[in-house]
Every structure is written in structure tokens, then in C-alpha cells.
Amino acid sequence: MSTLRFLPTLFCGLLFAATSCTTEEPKTEPVTEKTDPLPSWNDSERKTKIMDFVSNITDPNHPDFVPVADRIATFDNDGTLWSEQPVYxxxxxxxxxxxxxxxxxxxxxxxxxxxxxxxxxxxxxxxxxxxxxxxxxxxxxxxxxxxxxxxxxxxxxxxAQHPIKKVPYTDLVFQPMLELINYLEENEFKVFIVSGGGVDFMRPWAEGVYGIPKHQIIGSSFETKFVATDQSFEIQRLPSLNFFDDKEAKAVAIDRFIGRRPIFAAGNSDGDLQMLQWTSTQSLPFMNLYIHHTDAEREWAYDRESHIDGFNIGWDEAKAKGWTVVDMAKDWKQIYPEK
Amino acid sequence: MSTLRFLPTLFCGLLFAATSCTTEEPKTEPVTEKTDPLPSWNDSERKTKIMDFVSNITDPNHPDFVPVADRIATFDNDGTLWSEQPVYxxxxxxxxxxxxxxxxxxxxxxxxxxxxxxxxxxxxxxxxxxxxxxxxxxxxxxxxxxxxxxxxxxxxxxxAQHPIKKVPYTDLVFQPMLELINYLEENEFKVFIVSGGGVDFMRPWAEGVYGIPKHQIIGSSFETKFVATDQSFEIQRLPSLNFFDDKEAKAVAIDRFIGRRPIFAAGNSDGDLQMLQWTSTQSLPFMNLYIHHTDAEREWAYDRESHIDGFNIGWDEAKAKGWTVVDMAKDWKQIYPEK
Structure with missing residues (x-):
């Protein structure tokens, strides 16, 4: 990216040494091919809000500008980056x-x-x-x-194959969220997963599938023990829970593993509420995204009205606080990646 | 860096379009100014070993080549990146x-x-x-x-000032180690601190002083609690230890926070032994550095022979396993940064 960005300047600079580059330049902005960073998102208010947010916080002349070190984004995994039905x-x-x-x-x-x-x-x-x-x-x-x-x-x-969709589980990640992660990374965000799921269940595949490095994947964990064996050393997984990364614990984990507040967070359930609350507790501009599962045809539809646990207080607060609620059926052109 | 690296190619490519760039190039390699990445290190066997290791693992044609994702380095802090006397x-x-x-x-x-x-x-x-x-x-x-x-x-x-040296504590970081961190980062390593010290004691200053982002600083921690207050949310520090990042726990922390083994690790005490052992337990090439405090004049001199706790089994194993033992008095031209 950075090399490409400098190319026009270099080209003109070099030519200018020999002839007179500036006078030959058109007065209007040259037409640059601008590719849509979020092609699987329909042109909705939500897409505009995301792109405006990123545009503002990366613009050094905008009052909302945020230095690179503070560009932290945290994503829940189950139901936010991939499906979670019929069970996680x-x-x-x-x-x-x-x-x-x-x-x-x-x-x-x-x-x-x-x-x-x-x-x-x-x-x-x-x-x-x-x-x-x-x-x-x-x-x-x-x-x-x-x-x-x-x-x-x-x-x-x-x-393994999903029991209903009959495809590998990693085919059930959300294409629009892959694009969003990539878009944030291109804008110098550090993107973290903060999941109630097991960190050691995610790391073997999530780095490859989401492009998020293993050390930026945070989750629940079992106790482990470093042990010297006859010839070597190993870390053993013990049958007792070390950390359940859900609800209040997500804010605690963000503080413990990342050490700064996110300015962008995305979740879809009550378990993500405190992560979103913590993201909203700061002096920097922030954006909270709440994924609403409304697409019974292409994915699954479930929320507060489904009378199942886990989709009540997060949903209520997202609406009350005016966080950005994504309607999967309306806002996403495509749910899963093309084969 | 990447822009600068491409500059000569761009320059020649553009000129070539107009005239005949290639014939004008000298047949011999052009003299490039190669700056020493470790100027505070004397030209010792240790410096050569470090530079050979980095050169080999970054060379795609060398049998020891290591992909970027696996270039993880972990550094102890007290006694490895800065002084730790008269007490940490x-x-x-x-x-x-x-x-x-x-x-x-x-x-x-x-x-x-x-x-x-x-x-x-x-x-x-x-x-x-x-x-x-x-x-x-x-x-x-x-x-x-x-x-x-x-x-x-x-x-x-x-x-605050150090009681003996009468300078700010952050003046007592080791210049050769700052250069080493920078050298590894330039070679696409992700550098982590894995310290027995408190993670929240390090993060406020270590990012600026070492250039290591907060989320790559791992250490001991107290329990914390996410709390809703009348107007907002806060995380409270509770009076009970959550994690003491020392000895076996350093290997456990590396697994929990980073999720892959380091290929480069540096320590100076018994508390670092298991981190070095874990680094040595792998199929990839690795390098372990053990800092030996030998400079009573410029810093402090202490080790196994000083009969103080903490400098026995690590030192013995470093010598027995042939890890790279740095002699501060002999190997370091300069201990602390210039004012």
C-alpha cells in the first residue's frame, strides 16, 4: 500500500528534474479507481456509518483523528464472525x-x-x-x-461438516465481516477476537481464515501446566477452567491482554454487552456494531423475540444507546464466502 | 522502509523508459552504505551469532528460513532489558x-x-x-x-530517581537490547516482553521506551473487576493475585497470550529458565540469549558466585546447553542510552 501511494509523487518528482511536470498535470483530481472495501455490504446507512467512522479517525485533519496505536478493534466470534446455530x-x-x-x-x-x-x-x-x-x-x-x-x-x-449446511465449518464465516476486518487492518487497526469460545479451539484455524494472528485471539481457557518430560518439555491441558471469557470477563480480558480500550467493537449477544460498554467508556471516538440475525433463509433468524437466552439485554442496550445494529437480511448482499 | 527499498528500482525503471539505464550500471555491486544494526555491541562471537541467526532465518534460500508468522521473540524485563539493582x-x-x-x-x-x-x-x-x-x-x-x-x-x-544512579528509571534500560529489539522488528519479528513484573506497571512506559506495543507486554497481574458506576464503567484492581508470571508460568503465559513458541528468547535469571526451555522445544531453529551481569563498574556484577537467590539453575543450564551467554562487561560497548 505505502509504495503504491507514493508512486505518483515519485513519478512526477523524477520527471520534473528533466522537464516541467507540473504544467502538464490536469487541474482536476485525476480519476483514481477506487475499489469498494466492503463489496458484500449493501449501500445502507450502516455501511456509510462504518466508512465515515474509518475515514474520520484516519484523517489527521479531522477532529476525530485517532493515532495508529489506539486503533484497536475487538470482535466476538460465535454469531459475529461465523454462524452459531444450531449450537455454537x-x-x-x-x-x-x-x-x-x-x-x-x-x-x-x-x-x-x-x-x-x-x-x-x-x-x-x-x-x-x-x-x-x-x-x-x-x-x-x-x-x-x-x-x-x-x-x-x-x-x-x-x-467435519456442519450437520445442517453440510459444509466445513470454516465455510460458515461471514463474508461481510471478513471484508470489515480487512478494511480495518488496511487502515492500520489492530484487530482482536475476544470470544467466549476457547482460545485454543480458535487459534488452529482462525489465523488462516480471518487473517488475525494467534496472539490477537483472546478467549476462554483451561488451566495448563509446563512439565519437563524425560527428553523434553510440554504444556499439559488440565481439567479445570482458567478463564471464562464472557460478559464482564470480556472487558477484563481486553484490559489484561490488550491494555487499551478498543475504539471499534462488534458483538451479537448479551455476552458481548460489557465489551461494548467498555468500548463506549472513553474520550476517543468509538463505534459499536451489533449483529442482528434476521436472515432465516440464508442463515438463521433469532433475537429477543425468539425467547431464547442470551439475546435480551445486549439488544436492548444497543437500541437504547444508538449503537449500529446490522440487519443481516437487509445489510448483507452475501452471507458466506463464494466457494 | 518498503518505499525506500523500492526507490532504486523505480528510479531505474522510469529512466529506462526514456534512455538506456541498464548499460550505465556498474558491473560490480554498487557500494551500499550498510549501517551496523547493533552499534553498541562489541564485535564478539555473541554479536556474530545473533546476526548470523537473523540472517539465516530471514533468508528464503537458507535451510533455517522461518516464515514471518513464526518470528516470535520474548524478552524478560528486569535484568534483561533494564537494571534490577539494588532491588527490582x-x-x-x-x-x-x-x-x-x-x-x-x-x-x-x-x-x-x-x-x-x-x-x-x-x-x-x-x-x-x-x-x-x-x-x-x-x-x-x-x-x-x-x-x-x-x-x-x-x-x-x-x-522518581534511582536511589544510587540518581537518574530516572527509564534511563537505566540497556542500549544494546534496545538495538536488538529494533533489529528483530526490522526483520519482521513480533517482539514480546514476558516479565515477572506487573503487566500494568510496565505498560504505561514500556511501549514508549522499548517500542513494544502494550498488547505485546505480558507480566504478572492482579485480579480485576468490571463495574458499572452511576454514570459510567470502570475496571477495579482487586487485592488478590491473578497470575505470577515467573518460572513455569512464563511458558504457560507464552502459550496463553501468544499461542506459538518463540524462536528467540532472552533472560538473565532462574525465573527465565522455563521460557528458554520452552523456546528450545521445537522443530524450528531457535536462539536463547542469557545476559550475564559482569560489569560492576558501569552496571552491577552478580551471578551464581554471588550466593544470592535466582541466578543458579538458569545459569547452569545456559552453559550446559550452549545457549548464548552475553558478558555485559566484554560484549557491550555501552550499557545505557546516551542522554
Missing amino acids: FQLLFAVDRILYLAPQHPEWEEREPFATILNWGLPGVTKITQEELMEVIVVSHTHLTTDEFHDAVSAWMDT | FQLLFAVDRILYLAPQHPEWEEREPFATILNWGLPGVTKITQEELMEVIVVSHTHLTTDEFHDAVSAWMDT
Whole structure:
């Protein structure tokens, strides 16, 4: 980018040394081909607001100008960067992993909650308690090294298919959000994921899919332990939760991992509310985006009116505070990337 | 950088369109001014090893080539990037802050360990127990918001002076290490601090002094809490430790915050050993640097032979494994930056 930006100046400067460049220049601005940075967004008020925000905070002559170091953006993942229905995808990984591990655990056939999962597969998660569900997640995510878990997630992502859409999970990322991340990065934002999902579940694939480096991916985590083995060293994943990166904890995580407030944040549920509140608590200009799932045909439609948990107080506050609410059905030309 | 690098090509390309640029080029390599990236390092075996390592891992035709995404470097702070004598500087902040807060706490005149600190100042820390010392640190670092603590550290750094050197603490960073950080960054490394010191004690000044962004500074931390106030939101610092980023925890923190192993790590004490061990546990080429404090005249001299805690097993392993041990007196032309 920076080289291209300097090209016209250089060209004229060099010619000017020999002849008289300036007099030959047209008086009007030369026609530059300006590509739309957000081609999957319809020309709505929301798109205009995003582009105006970025244009203003990057313009050194605008009162809203923000120095590069403060251009921090944080995105929730499930429901904001990719789909989260019929359940968040990490739970589908957990169920698949229990099925995968079952041959090594014949005792699970008699032991709950594993017996129910082995019998029913995914629908089994609706037949067990919240406490039992946590045991499914703990057992499927721990008792192995960080390297082994990384490989297990990668292998699953390479082969598993979404139960309804019948495509790989990474095909279910939102094309308009990929464009938005890229647009912010081109404008010298540092873009972070701040997800309730497991950080070690995201890192194996999210860097490649979103173009966000692993160290800018923040999420929930299990306790880990550095251990010297006979020949080497490893980090083991322990069966106890270290950090659940949801609600208030998202603001805490932003402070702990990033050390400055975002000026741009995007979420879609009650779990993202405090991240958006924290983004709004500052002297710099900021923008909060709230993704409203309205597209039953191309994706899924659900919100406060669906009477399911998790889409109430965030939605209310987004409307009350005038944050930018994206209507997926109306605002997005395309939901998922082209194959 | 990228614009400057392209300049000669552009220049020749444009001229070539008009005349015949190529024939006028000298057959031999044009003399390019090659500035030494590490001018404060004497021409020792250590300097050569560092420069060979960087040259090899950045050369796409070399078997040791490492892709940019994997170019992660981690540096300890106290004793590696700046001095840590007569005690680590954060402890001096803690003592100063107790003295600063004392007028609001008349009860401290009668209450230990504060009475001892108020009576003796810094030497008081040698007269109290380890548990009491922890209380001094907790009280001086918590019971306020993250914004307030940031301002308290900044104000102290702007005014406080080192008790022996009589200069601001930020004058006591190591010039050769500033050059090394810069050299790695120019070669597309992401450089992180991984310190036993408090992350919120470092972030207010370290970004400016080292050129390392706040989100690449990792350290110990207290628990924090996101709180809605009448008008706004704040993050409060609570009087209980969240994470002590030392020894095994440094490897754990690298995994949790960065998500990949470093290929370059630098430390100077037993607290850094596991970070160096973790760096050495991988398939990519790596380099471990161990800073040996040998310069009693310009800085301080201390190591295994000084019979003080913290400089034993790290030192032994650095020598046994053939890691690169920097002799400050011999290898560094200059210790601190010029005024």
C-alpha cells in the first residue's frame, strides 16, 4: 500500500528534474479507481456509518483523528464472525471428540453423561444437565498436551461438516465481516477476537481464515501446566477452567491482554454487552456494531423475540444507546464466502 | 522502509523508459552504505551469532528460513532489558507509593508492615517478612481503578530517581537490547516482553521506551473487576493475585497470550529458565540469549558466585546447553542510552 501511494509523487518528482511536470498535470483530481472495501455490504446507512467512522479517525485533519496505536478493534466470534446455530460449533467439536475417544473408554457406555452422548450424539446435549455438559466439554478438551489439542482441532476442522449446511465449518464465516476486518487492518487497526469460545479451539484455524494472528485471539481457557518430560518439555491441558471469557470477563480480558480500550467493537449477544460498554467508556471516538440475525433463509433468524437466552439485554442496550445494529437480511448482499 | 527499498528500482525503471539505464550500471555491486544494526555491541562471537541467526532465518534460500508468522521473540524485563539493582524497580515504586499514600492512612504509623516502611523507607523491606512484603505490594498496587493505576505509574516514572544512579528509571534500560529489539522488528519479528513484573506497571512506559506495543507486554497481574458506576464503567484492581508470571508460568503465559513458541528468547535469571526451555522445544531453529551481569563498574556484577537467590539453575543450564551467554562487561560497548 505505502509504495503504491507514493508512486505518483515519485513519478512526477523524477520527471520534473528533466522537464516541467507540473504544467502538464490536469487541474482536476485525476480519476483514481477506487475499489469498494466492503463489496458484500449493501449501500445502507450502516455501511456509510462504518466508512465515515474509518475515514474520520484516519484523517489527521479531522477532529476525530485517532493515532495508529489506539486503533484497536475487538470482535466476538460465535454469531459475529461465523454462524452459531444450531449450537455454537465448539460444542459440536466436543460431541464429535467424545464419539472419537469412546473406543478407548468402554466404561463410558455405562457412565453418564457419556452414555447419553454415545446413544444420541448431538441431540444428547439437550438431555443432560448443565453440569454434565461442562463435564463433556472438560473431558473432550483436556488431559492432553497443547500440541496434541492443536492437532485434534485442526484434524476436525479439516474433515467435519456442519450437520445442517453440510459444509466445513470454516465455510460458515461471514463474508461481510471478513471484508470489515480487512478494511480495518488496511487502515492500520489492530484487530482482536475476544470470544467466549476457547482460545485454543480458535487459534488452529482462525489465523488462516480471518487473517488475525494467534496472539490477537483472546478467549476462554483451561488451566495448563509446563512439565519437563524425560527428553523434553510440554504444556499439559488440565481439567479445570482458567478463564471464562464472557460478559464482564470480556472487558477484563481486553484490559489484561490488550491494555487499551478498543475504539471499534462488534458483538451479537448479551455476552458481548460489557465489551461494548467498555468500548463506549472513553474520550476517543468509538463505534459499536451489533449483529442482528434476521436472515432465516440464508442463515438463521433469532433475537429477543425468539425467547431464547442470551439475546435480551445486549439488544436492548444497543437500541437504547444508538449503537449500529446490522440487519443481516437487509445489510448483507452475501452471507458466506463464494466457494 | 518498503518505499525506500523500492526507490532504486523505480528510479531505474522510469529512466529506462526514456534512455538506456541498464548499460550505465556498474558491473560490480554498487557500494551500499550498510549501517551496523547493533552499534553498541562489541564485535564478539555473541554479536556474530545473533546476526548470523537473523540472517539465516530471514533468508528464503537458507535451510533455517522461518516464515514471518513464526518470528516470535520474548524478552524478560528486569535484568534483561533494564537494571534490577539494588532491588527490582517495581518494589521501589511500591515503597514510594506507600510513603505517598501514608497521609491518607494515619493508622499505618502503628500498623506493620507499614510502620517499618514509613520509618525506614526502602531499607525497611529487608526488615519485614516475605508475607508482609506481599502486603506492601498488594496495598500499593490495588484498591483503585486501572486508569488511576496507569496514571500513578506514569507520574512516578516521570519524577522518581534511582536511589544510587540518581537518574530516572527509564534511563537505566540497556542500549544494546534496545538495538536488538529494533533489529528483530526490522526483520519482521513480533517482539514480546514476558516479565515477572506487573503487566500494568510496565505498560504505561514500556511501549514508549522499548517500542513494544502494550498488547505485546505480558507480566504478572492482579485480579480485576468490571463495574458499572452511576454514570459510567470502570475496571477495579482487586487485592488478590491473578497470575505470577515467573518460572513455569512464563511458558504457560507464552502459550496463553501468544499461542506459538518463540524462536528467540532472552533472560538473565532462574525465573527465565522455563521460557528458554520452552523456546528450545521445537522443530524450528531457535536462539536463547542469557545476559550475564559482569560489569560492576558501569552496571552491577552478580551471578551464581554471588550466593544470592535466582541466578543458579538458569545459569547452569545456559552453559550446559550452549545457549548464548552475553558478558555485559566484554560484549557491550555501552550499557545505557546516551542522554
